[in-house]
Protein backbone atom coordinates (compact mmCIF):
# COMPACT_ATOMS: atom_id res chain seq x y z
CA UNK A 88 0.00 0.00 0.00
CA UNK A 89 1.26 3.44 -0.95
CA UNK A 90 -0.41 6.74 -0.18
CA UNK A 91 0.43 10.44 -0.38
CA UNK A 92 0.64 12.82 2.56
CA UNK A 93 0.24 16.29 1.04
CA UNK A 94 -0.53 18.14 4.28
CA UNK A 95 2.75 20.07 4.29
CA UNK A 96 1.93 21.68 0.96
CA UNK A 97 -1.06 23.47 2.43
CA UNK A 98 -0.60 27.28 2.19
CA UNK A 99 -2.10 27.57 5.69
CA UNK A 100 1.02 25.75 6.87
CA UNK A 101 3.69 26.86 4.42
CA UNK A 102 2.35 30.18 3.19
CA UNK A 103 2.62 31.45 -0.37
CA UNK A 104 5.22 28.79 -1.27
CA UNK A 105 2.56 26.15 -0.84
CA UNK A 106 -0.18 24.73 -3.00
CA UNK A 107 -3.90 24.47 -2.42
CA UNK A 108 -3.88 20.96 -3.78
CA UNK A 109 -7.66 20.42 -3.99
CA UNK A 110 -8.10 23.64 -5.91
CA UNK A 111 -5.15 22.91 -8.22
CA UNK A 112 -6.56 19.47 -8.96
CA UNK A 113 -9.93 20.97 -9.90
CA UNK A 114 -8.26 23.55 -12.12
CA UNK A 115 -5.94 21.09 -13.85
CA UNK A 116 -8.23 18.07 -14.11
CA UNK A 117 -8.64 18.38 -17.86
CA UNK A 118 -4.98 18.98 -18.55
CA UNK A 119 -3.94 16.02 -16.40
CA UNK A 120 -6.44 13.69 -18.01
CA UNK A 121 -5.37 14.85 -21.47
CA UNK A 122 -1.77 13.98 -20.52
CA UNK A 123 -2.92 10.59 -19.23
CA UNK A 124 -4.83 9.86 -22.44
CA UNK A 125 -1.90 10.97 -24.60
CA UNK A 126 0.51 8.66 -22.76
CA UNK A 127 -1.77 5.63 -22.79
CA UNK A 128 -2.67 6.39 -26.41
CA UNK A 129 0.95 6.40 -27.60
CA UNK A 130 2.11 3.34 -25.72
CA UNK A 131 1.79 0.90 -28.63
CA UNK A 132 4.27 2.91 -30.70
CA UNK A 133 7.83 1.66 -30.08
CA UNK A 134 9.29 5.01 -31.17
CA UNK A 135 7.61 6.65 -28.16
CA UNK A 136 9.64 4.63 -25.61
CA UNK A 137 6.62 3.83 -23.45
CA UNK A 138 7.35 0.09 -23.38
CA UNK A 139 8.02 0.32 -19.61
CA UNK A 140 4.27 0.57 -19.07
CA UNK A 141 3.71 -2.95 -20.38
CA UNK A 142 6.88 -4.70 -19.19
CA UNK A 143 5.46 -5.57 -15.73
CA UNK A 144 2.71 -7.52 -17.52
CA UNK A 145 5.30 -9.72 -19.28
CA UNK A 146 5.44 -12.71 -16.95
CA UNK A 147 7.27 -14.86 -19.55
CA UNK A 148 10.36 -12.61 -19.35
CA UNK A 149 10.43 -13.08 -15.56
CA UNK A 150 9.97 -16.84 -15.80
CA UNK A 151 12.92 -16.92 -18.20
CA UNK A 152 15.07 -14.99 -15.72
CA UNK A 153 14.03 -17.27 -12.85
CA UNK A 154 14.81 -20.40 -14.88
CA UNK A 155 18.29 -19.07 -15.57
CA UNK A 156 18.76 -18.28 -11.90
CA UNK A 157 17.76 -21.83 -10.93
CA UNK A 158 20.06 -23.36 -13.52
CA UNK A 159 23.01 -21.41 -12.10
CA UNK A 160 22.93 -22.27 -8.43
CA UNK A 161 26.74 -22.30 -8.35
CA UNK A 162 26.97 -18.48 -8.44
CA UNK A 163 28.35 -16.85 -5.29
CA UNK A 164 29.28 -13.45 -6.72
CA UNK A 165 27.25 -11.66 -9.38
CA UNK A 166 28.94 -8.71 -11.08
CA UNK A 167 26.88 -6.14 -12.96
CA UNK A 168 28.85 -4.28 -15.60
CA UNK A 169 26.54 -1.39 -16.44
CA UNK A 170 26.09 2.31 -15.90
CA UNK A 171 23.20 4.74 -15.45
CA UNK A 172 19.92 3.04 -16.24
CA UNK A 173 21.75 -0.25 -16.66
CA UNK A 174 22.79 -0.30 -13.00
CA UNK A 175 20.89 2.12 -10.78
CA UNK A 176 17.55 0.30 -10.64
CA UNK A 177 18.98 -3.05 -9.58
CA UNK A 178 21.28 -1.28 -7.16
CA UNK A 179 18.37 0.54 -5.50
CA UNK A 180 16.15 -2.53 -5.21
CA UNK A 181 18.88 -4.94 -4.16
CA UNK A 182 20.02 -2.62 -1.37
CA UNK A 183 16.43 -2.46 -0.12
CA UNK A 184 15.32 -6.07 -0.54
CA UNK A 185 18.28 -8.27 -1.47
CA UNK A 186 18.58 -11.29 0.78
CA UNK A 187 21.72 -12.95 -0.50
CA UNK A 188 23.48 -15.32 -0.20
CA UNK A 189 24.77 -14.24 -3.62
CA UNK A 190 26.86 -11.08 -3.35
CA UNK A 191 26.00 -8.43 -5.92
CA UNK A 192 28.69 -6.04 -7.19
CA UNK A 193 28.29 -3.06 -9.51
CA UNK A 194 31.05 -1.80 -11.78
CA UNK A 195 29.74 1.56 -12.96
CA UNK A 196 32.92 3.55 -13.29
CA UNK A 197 36.29 3.18 -14.94
CA UNK A 198 38.52 4.13 -12.05
CA UNK A 199 41.11 1.36 -12.13
CA UNK A 200 41.71 0.84 -8.41
CA UNK A 201 38.19 -0.33 -7.42
CA UNK A 202 38.08 -2.60 -10.50
CA UNK A 203 41.39 -4.16 -9.53
CA UNK A 204 40.26 -4.52 -5.94
CA UNK A 205 37.15 -6.39 -7.07
CA UNK A 206 39.03 -8.62 -9.52
CA UNK A 207 41.49 -9.55 -6.77
CA UNK A 208 38.73 -10.36 -4.31
CA UNK A 209 36.59 -12.51 -6.63
CA UNK A 210 36.94 -16.20 -7.40
CA UNK A 211 36.30 -16.54 -11.16
CA UNK A 212 34.97 -20.10 -10.72
CA UNK A 213 32.12 -18.78 -8.57
CA UNK A 214 31.51 -15.48 -10.36
CA UNK A 215 28.87 -14.62 -12.95
CA UNK A 216 29.46 -11.46 -14.96
CA UNK A 217 26.37 -9.75 -16.36
CA UNK A 218 27.24 -7.13 -18.95
CA UNK A 219 24.26 -4.81 -19.32
CA UNK A 220 24.07 -2.22 -22.07
CA UNK A 221 21.06 -1.36 -24.14
CA UNK A 222 23.17 0.30 -26.82
CA UNK A 223 26.15 -2.02 -26.49
CA UNK A 224 28.38 0.97 -27.04
CA UNK A 225 28.86 2.63 -23.66
CA UNK A 226 32.61 3.02 -23.27
CA UNK A 227 32.73 2.42 -19.52
CA UNK A 228 30.68 -0.77 -19.68
CA UNK A 229 32.51 -2.10 -22.70
CA UNK A 230 35.94 -1.42 -21.15
CA UNK A 231 34.85 -3.29 -18.03
CA UNK A 232 33.55 -6.16 -20.15
CA UNK A 233 36.86 -6.46 -22.02
CA UNK A 234 38.70 -6.64 -18.69
CA UNK A 235 36.33 -9.13 -17.02
CA UNK A 236 36.14 -11.32 -20.10
CA UNK A 237 39.93 -11.56 -20.24
CA UNK A 238 40.08 -12.25 -16.50
CA UNK A 239 37.55 -15.08 -16.84
CA UNK A 240 39.26 -16.60 -19.88
CA UNK A 241 42.68 -16.45 -18.22
CA UNK A 242 41.30 -18.41 -15.27
CA UNK A 243 38.79 -20.72 -16.92
CA UNK A 244 39.80 -21.11 -20.56
CA UNK A 245 36.85 -21.89 -22.83
CA UNK A 246 34.72 -22.23 -19.67
CA UNK A 247 34.50 -18.39 -19.46
CA UNK A 248 31.37 -18.53 -21.59
CA UNK A 249 29.33 -20.13 -18.81
CA UNK A 250 30.24 -17.18 -16.60
CA UNK A 251 28.87 -14.38 -18.76
CA UNK A 252 25.30 -13.22 -19.30
CA UNK A 253 24.59 -10.43 -21.75
CA UNK A 254 21.63 -8.04 -21.42
CA UNK A 255 21.15 -5.85 -24.48
CA UNK A 256 18.82 -4.76 -27.27
CA UNK A 257 17.40 -7.72 -29.25
CA UNK A 258 18.76 -6.41 -32.53
CA UNK A 259 20.86 -3.25 -32.28
CA UNK A 260 24.44 -2.82 -31.10
CA UNK A 261 27.50 -5.07 -31.08
CA UNK A 262 26.72 -7.17 -28.01
CA UNK A 263 23.83 -9.17 -29.46
CA UNK A 264 25.76 -10.63 -32.43
CA UNK A 265 28.76 -11.19 -30.17
CA UNK A 266 26.65 -13.13 -27.66
CA UNK A 267 25.20 -15.20 -30.50
CA UNK A 268 28.59 -15.93 -32.05
CA UNK A 269 30.06 -17.00 -28.70
CA UNK A 270 26.95 -18.86 -27.52
CA UNK A 271 26.53 -16.70 -24.40
CA UNK A 272 23.37 -16.51 -22.30
CA UNK A 273 21.51 -13.41 -23.47
CA UNK A 274 18.56 -11.38 -22.23
CA UNK A 275 16.59 -8.60 -23.87
CA UNK A 276 16.11 -4.94 -23.14
CA UNK A 277 12.89 -4.32 -25.08
CA UNK A 278 13.53 -1.74 -27.83
CA UNK A 279 10.78 0.55 -26.52
CA UNK A 280 12.28 0.71 -23.01
CA UNK A 281 14.92 3.32 -22.23
CA UNK A 282 17.67 2.60 -19.69
CA UNK A 283 16.26 4.67 -16.84
CA UNK A 284 12.88 2.97 -17.26
CA UNK A 285 14.32 -0.55 -17.46
CA UNK A 286 14.38 -1.88 -13.89
CA UNK A 287 11.38 -4.16 -14.53
CA UNK A 288 12.96 -5.91 -17.55
CA UNK A 289 16.00 -8.24 -17.29
CA UNK A 290 18.27 -5.20 -16.78
CA UNK A 291 16.89 -5.18 -13.25
CA UNK A 292 15.21 -8.55 -12.81
CA UNK A 293 18.21 -10.74 -13.64
CA UNK A 294 20.52 -9.36 -10.92
CA UNK A 295 17.56 -9.12 -8.53
CA UNK A 296 16.63 -12.79 -9.10
CA UNK A 297 20.09 -13.77 -7.87
CA UNK A 298 19.65 -11.91 -4.58
CA UNK A 299 16.24 -13.40 -3.90
CA UNK A 300 13.99 -10.40 -4.54
CA UNK A 301 10.35 -11.46 -4.93
CA UNK A 302 10.00 -10.44 -8.57
CA UNK A 303 6.36 -11.46 -8.88
CA UNK A 304 5.45 -9.13 -6.01
CA UNK A 305 7.69 -6.35 -7.37
CA UNK A 306 5.99 -6.47 -10.77
CA UNK A 307 2.53 -6.72 -9.17
CA UNK A 308 3.36 -3.45 -7.39
CA UNK A 309 4.33 -1.91 -10.74
CA UNK A 310 1.01 -3.04 -12.20
CA UNK A 311 -0.76 -1.36 -9.30
CA UNK A 312 0.95 1.92 -10.23
CA UNK A 313 -0.24 1.39 -13.81
CA UNK A 314 -3.77 0.98 -12.50
CA UNK A 315 -3.61 4.27 -10.59
CA UNK A 316 -2.15 5.97 -13.69
CA UNK A 317 -5.30 5.08 -15.60
CA UNK A 318 -7.70 6.65 -13.12
CA UNK A 319 -9.43 10.03 -13.32
CA UNK A 320 -7.41 12.93 -11.86
CA UNK A 321 -9.06 12.55 -8.41
CA UNK A 322 -7.52 9.06 -8.00
CA UNK A 323 -4.57 9.29 -10.36
CA UNK A 324 -1.63 9.35 -7.95
CA UNK A 325 1.16 9.89 -10.52
CA UNK A 326 -0.79 12.70 -12.19
CA UNK A 327 -1.21 14.23 -8.73
CA UNK A 328 2.46 14.22 -7.76
CA UNK A 329 3.32 15.49 -11.26
CA UNK A 330 0.86 18.32 -10.64
CA UNK A 331 2.63 19.20 -7.39
CA UNK A 332 6.00 19.35 -9.21
CA UNK A 333 4.56 21.31 -12.10
CA UNK A 334 2.79 23.91 -9.99
CA UNK A 335 5.62 24.43 -7.53
CA UNK A 336 8.29 24.65 -10.22
CA UNK A 337 6.22 27.48 -11.67
CA UNK A 338 6.66 29.22 -8.31
CA UNK A 339 10.43 28.96 -8.69
CA UNK A 340 10.91 25.83 -6.57
CA UNK A 341 13.43 24.29 -8.93
CA UNK A 342 15.32 21.99 -6.62
CA UNK A 343 13.72 18.63 -5.84
CA UNK A 344 15.10 16.96 -2.78
CA UNK A 345 14.29 13.24 -2.74
CA UNK A 346 14.70 11.98 0.81
CA UNK A 347 13.69 8.50 1.93
CA UNK A 348 13.77 7.86 5.67
CA UNK A 349 15.51 4.55 5.21
CA UNK A 350 19.07 3.37 4.83
CA UNK A 351 17.74 0.39 2.89
CA UNK A 352 16.44 2.90 0.33
CA UNK A 353 19.81 4.68 0.16
CA UNK A 354 20.27 4.10 -3.57
CA UNK A 355 16.71 5.00 -4.52
CA UNK A 356 17.57 8.73 -4.75
CA UNK A 357 20.42 7.92 -7.17
CA UNK A 358 18.00 6.05 -9.41
CA UNK A 359 15.46 8.87 -9.10
CA UNK A 360 18.05 11.54 -9.92
CA UNK A 361 18.81 9.92 -13.28
CA UNK A 362 15.15 9.29 -14.03
CA UNK A 363 14.11 12.84 -13.21
CA UNK A 364 17.08 14.85 -14.46
CA UNK A 365 17.77 13.04 -17.73
CA UNK A 366 14.10 12.86 -18.60
CA UNK A 367 13.07 16.40 -17.77
CA UNK A 368 16.13 18.58 -18.35
CA UNK A 369 15.51 19.51 -21.96
CA UNK A 370 16.55 22.45 -24.15
CA UNK A 371 13.68 22.17 -26.62
CA UNK A 372 10.06 21.06 -26.57
CA UNK A 373 8.42 18.62 -28.97
CA UNK A 374 7.80 21.51 -31.37
CA UNK A 375 11.54 22.29 -31.45
CA UNK A 376 11.21 25.60 -29.55
CA UNK A 377 13.80 26.44 -26.91
CA UNK A 378 12.22 25.88 -23.49
CA UNK A 379 15.00 24.80 -21.08
CA UNK A 380 12.83 22.73 -18.76
CA UNK A 381 13.81 20.76 -15.70
CA UNK A 382 14.23 20.87 -11.98
CA UNK A 383 17.30 19.58 -10.20
CA UNK A 384 16.86 16.42 -8.14
CA UNK A 385 19.01 16.22 -5.03
CA UNK A 386 19.77 13.10 -2.99
CA UNK A 387 19.25 12.96 0.76
CA UNK A 388 18.63 10.21 3.31
CA UNK A 389 16.73 10.59 6.54
CA UNK A 390 17.70 10.74 9.30
CA UNK A 391 21.36 10.85 8.22
CA UNK A 392 21.15 14.05 6.20
CA UNK A 393 19.17 15.90 8.86
CA UNK A 394 22.66 16.36 10.23
CA UNK A 395 24.12 17.55 6.94
CA UNK A 396 21.56 19.24 4.68
CA UNK A 397 18.46 20.15 6.66
CA UNK A 398 20.03 23.40 7.86
CA UNK A 399 20.12 24.52 4.22
CA UNK A 400 16.67 23.10 3.50
CA UNK A 401 15.16 25.18 6.35
CA UNK A 402 17.12 28.38 6.11
CA UNK A 403 18.62 28.50 2.62
CA UNK A 404 16.96 29.88 -0.51
CA UNK A 405 13.27 29.19 -1.04
CA UNK A 406 13.91 27.17 -4.17
CA UNK A 407 13.06 23.64 -3.04
CA UNK A 408 10.31 21.07 -3.07
CA UNK A 409 11.12 18.21 -0.71
CA UNK A 410 9.81 14.70 -1.33
CA UNK A 411 10.02 12.42 1.68
CA UNK A 412 9.51 8.66 1.69
CA UNK A 413 8.22 7.36 5.03
CA UNK A 414 7.53 3.81 6.19
CA UNK A 415 4.55 3.01 8.40
CA UNK A 416 5.85 -0.28 9.75
CA UNK A 417 9.26 -1.74 10.40
CA UNK A 418 10.12 -5.12 8.90
CA UNK A 419 11.93 -5.90 12.13
CA UNK A 420 12.42 -3.62 15.12
CA UNK A 421 14.91 -3.21 17.93
CA UNK A 422 14.27 -1.92 21.43
CA UNK A 423 16.52 0.81 22.81
CA UNK A 424 17.68 -0.47 26.20
CA UNK A 425 17.76 1.44 29.48
CA UNK A 426 21.21 1.91 30.99
CA UNK A 427 21.80 2.98 34.58
CA UNK A 428 23.85 6.14 34.86
CA UNK A 429 22.53 7.52 31.55
CA UNK A 430 19.10 8.67 32.78
CA UNK A 431 19.47 11.84 30.71
CA UNK A 432 18.55 9.53 27.83
CA UNK A 433 15.47 8.10 29.54
CA UNK A 434 13.20 9.43 26.78
CA UNK A 435 14.78 6.70 24.65
CA UNK A 436 14.62 3.87 27.19
CA UNK A 437 12.26 1.12 26.13
CA UNK A 438 11.27 2.86 22.91
CA UNK A 439 12.12 1.28 19.59
CA UNK A 440 14.46 2.38 16.83
CA UNK A 441 11.54 2.49 14.42
CA UNK A 442 9.61 4.78 16.79
CA UNK A 443 12.60 7.11 16.82
CA UNK A 444 12.95 6.98 13.02
CA UNK A 445 9.23 7.77 12.58
CA UNK A 446 9.32 10.59 15.11
CA UNK A 447 12.33 12.14 13.36
CA UNK A 448 10.66 11.91 9.95
CA UNK A 449 7.50 13.62 11.21
CA UNK A 450 9.42 16.16 13.27
CA UNK A 451 11.63 17.17 10.36
CA UNK A 452 8.71 17.41 7.93
CA UNK A 453 6.95 19.70 10.36
CA UNK A 454 10.05 21.76 11.09
CA UNK A 455 10.48 22.25 7.34
CA UNK A 456 6.86 23.34 7.00
CA UNK A 457 7.35 25.82 9.88
CA UNK A 458 10.15 27.37 7.81
CA UNK A 459 7.66 27.66 4.89
CA UNK A 460 9.45 24.85 3.11
CA UNK A 461 6.85 22.81 1.19
CA UNK A 462 7.25 19.05 1.45
CA UNK A 463 5.16 16.01 0.81
CA UNK A 464 5.55 12.32 1.55
CA UNK A 465 5.10 8.98 -0.10
CA UNK A 466 3.92 6.85 2.79
CA UNK A 467 4.69 3.15 2.32
CA UNK A 468 2.84 0.68 4.51
CA UNK A 469 6.08 -1.26 4.75
CA UNK A 470 9.23 -1.81 2.70
CA UNK A 471 8.52 -4.88 0.60
CA UNK A 472 8.79 -5.83 -3.07
CA UNK A 473 5.19 -4.96 -3.88
CA UNK A 474 5.35 -1.48 -2.37
CA UNK A 475 8.77 -0.65 -3.79
CA UNK A 476 7.63 -1.78 -7.26
CA UNK A 477 4.58 0.46 -6.88
CA UNK A 478 6.71 3.44 -5.83
CA UNK A 479 9.26 3.04 -8.63
CA UNK A 480 6.66 2.60 -11.35
CA UNK A 481 4.79 5.57 -9.83
CA UNK A 482 7.93 7.69 -10.19
CA UNK A 483 8.32 6.60 -13.82
CA UNK A 484 4.73 7.67 -14.41
CA UNK A 485 5.27 10.95 -12.55
CA UNK A 486 8.20 11.64 -14.88
CA UNK A 487 6.19 10.75 -17.98
CA UNK A 488 3.32 12.99 -16.84
CA UNK A 489 5.71 15.89 -16.26
CA UNK A 490 7.22 15.42 -19.72
CA UNK A 491 3.74 15.56 -21.14
CA UNK A 492 2.71 18.62 -19.13
CA UNK A 493 5.86 20.42 -20.23
CA UNK A 494 5.51 19.38 -23.87
CA UNK A 495 8.93 17.74 -24.03
CA UNK A 496 10.28 14.32 -24.99
CA UNK A 497 11.06 12.76 -21.62
CA UNK A 498 12.58 9.67 -23.20
CA UNK A 499 15.69 10.93 -24.99
CA UNK A 500 18.97 12.36 -23.66
CA UNK A 501 20.62 14.36 -26.46
CA UNK A 502 22.59 16.38 -23.92
CA UNK A 503 24.89 13.53 -22.95
CA UNK A 504 26.08 12.73 -26.48
CA UNK A 505 28.67 15.46 -27.03
CA UNK A 506 30.74 14.38 -24.01
CA UNK A 507 30.81 10.84 -25.44
CA UNK A 508 31.97 12.08 -28.84
CA UNK A 509 34.76 14.09 -27.20
CA UNK A 510 35.81 11.00 -25.24
CA UNK A 511 36.03 8.95 -28.45
CA UNK A 512 38.14 11.71 -30.00
CA UNK A 513 40.47 11.88 -26.98
CA UNK A 514 40.81 8.07 -26.98
CA UNK A 515 41.78 8.05 -30.66
CA UNK A 516 38.74 6.21 -31.98
CA UNK A 517 38.79 5.74 -35.76
CA UNK A 518 36.79 8.39 -37.61
CA UNK A 519 37.12 10.94 -34.82
CA UNK A 520 40.40 12.49 -36.00
CA UNK A 521 38.82 15.82 -37.12
CA UNK A 522 37.11 16.17 -33.74
CA UNK A 523 40.40 15.43 -31.98
CA UNK A 524 42.01 18.22 -34.02
CA UNK A 525 39.19 20.58 -33.11
CA UNK A 526 39.63 19.75 -29.42
CA UNK A 527 43.38 20.28 -29.66
CA UNK A 528 42.79 23.74 -31.14
CA UNK A 529 40.49 24.42 -28.18
CA UNK A 530 43.20 23.36 -25.74
CA UNK A 531 41.82 19.91 -24.82
CA UNK A 532 44.04 16.89 -25.46
Ligand SMILES: O=P(O)(O)OC[C@H]1O[C@H](O)[C@H](O)[C@@H](O)[C@@H]1O
Pocket residue numbers: 170171172173219220221222223224225228282283365500503
Ligand atom coordinates in the same frame (compact mmCIF):
# COMPACT_ATOMS: atom_id res chain seq x y z
O1 LIG B 1 22.56 0.78 -21.37
P1 LIG B 1 23.52 1.67 -22.07
O2 LIG B 1 23.21 1.80 -23.53
O3 LIG B 1 24.94 1.22 -21.86
O4 LIG B 1 23.38 3.11 -21.48
C1 LIG B 1 23.74 3.44 -20.18
C2 LIG B 1 23.44 4.90 -19.87
O5 LIG B 1 24.30 5.72 -20.61
C3 LIG B 1 23.87 6.80 -21.41
O6 LIG B 1 24.88 7.75 -21.46
C4 LIG B 1 22.55 7.45 -21.06
O7 LIG B 1 22.69 8.80 -20.74
C5 LIG B 1 21.80 6.76 -19.97
O8 LIG B 1 20.44 7.08 -20.11
C6 LIG B 1 21.99 5.26 -20.04
O9 LIG B 1 21.23 4.66 -19.01
